Amino acid sequence: MPKKSLDPQTILFPLPAVMVSCQKRGEGEKPNIITLSWVGVVCSEPPMLGIGVRKNRFSWDLIAHSKGFVVNIPTGDLLRATDFCGMRSGKDVDKFAEAELTPVTCAETGAPLIKECPVNLECELKEMVELGSHTLFIGQIVATHIDSEYMDEKGRPDVDKMNLFCYCPAAHEYRAIGDVLAVYGKA
């Protein structure tokens, strides 16, 4: 089974595809959404996420200045909206309005969450790491919001109800998340 060496490239899959919402502080400022797959958990205690944002993106400034953002996990019903928010710029369009999504101001950070997403991870910006094309914004999760209809009887998130999808870079595909294969520690 021969291995081929390709140019260095980010063939990591599957990756989440999330909508990150943010807003500058101050009157008259509008909330924006950026879709990202360069997102992951970076620490457990405290719980922290890292998001990689290209420096010329409209949201870069909003996050850097407001020091808050929300990582919103979309259901399958929101795939079109998710894709749309990755293709267009908040410079040109009001993505909440165009994608028919509802911003709700979070108590801890003042950042807007997306009401239609079942899980919203509200983050306070802790570090910015300059890496090249992208800045890694590291945020501490200060609140986890979840729709009660997406929780099971034990109060845990019910993944089956969310109809989740993922993103596969290099193949440029959104794919469905399927059946449970095993439980951690018992495969």
Add this chain to the structure above:
Amino acid sequence: MPKKSLDPQTILFPLPAVMVSCQKRGEGEKPNIITLSWVGVVCSEPPMLGIGVRKNRFSWDLIAHSKGFVVNIPTGDLLRATDFCGMRSGKDVDKFAEAELTPVTCAETGAPLIKECPVNLECELKEMVELGSHTLFIGQIVATHIDSEYMDEKGRPDVDKMNLFCYCPAAHEYRAIGDVLAVYGKA
């Protein structure tokens, strides 16, 4: 649809579940494997990955000192091996031997890749960010290795052949990756 606020927690899904391989430099040193879901792309140019590793893990030292690691993407056939390598410590067991995996030394970094994984992202350590329980190791991808049998006729990775899976924290589930729902920019 009421939102409940839970304690801050890392409910981000789906996440990749990868096997990271590493080895101290020097004669007589053995390669090790650690399974991680705290992994993601953090930059496109140069291509970079971030992996969050708890400080007491055996691999922490190996990566910090060798300054290299490989992110190996497992196929569905390797789910048991992937889970096993997340449950045990390299202090106690030779995980390559126990999981019947084959280390191959990479040319660029000297780190070992896992031959049985179809995609291997060879990384040179660039930054360590201390975050709390975890250190975020940021590595630049210096070579991408792929088995030719997992490439399509256009030379791109063929996701269908890989029988991929993901990990859903909070639910503690490994799940299958299913059908293509849409292509990026065309959902």
